[in-house]
Amino acid sequence: MTDRFYEFRVDGSLPAQAREAFCDMEVREIRPGAVLRxxxxxxxxxxxxxxxxxxxxxxxxxxxxxxxxxES
Incomplete structure (x- = not known):
């Protein structure tokens, strides 16, 4: 089985200490929230x-x- 790739958009910023939970994902801060891929x-x-x-x-x-x- 191959991985599927997802994009998650959230309202609000991802706290720095919480980024460890998503260390294998790309995280970008955008106004007014964040995008994780x-x-x-x-x-x-x-x-x-x-x-x-x-x-x-x-x-x-x-x-x-x-x-x-x-893309990285």
């Missing part, structure tokens, strides 16, 4: 990422698969 192994991993964002108090604005791996 990276590989998602399976549905359980996807739900885990969404739960981490919820636990950080961030509102997920969108979460969608990308057609290919994001």
């Amino acid at each position: 990276g590989a998602v192994i399976d549905d359980a991993h996807l739900h885990g990422i969404l739960e981490q964002l919820r636990l950080l108090g961030l509102t997920v604005v969108s979460a969608h698969p990308l057609p290919a791996a994001p």
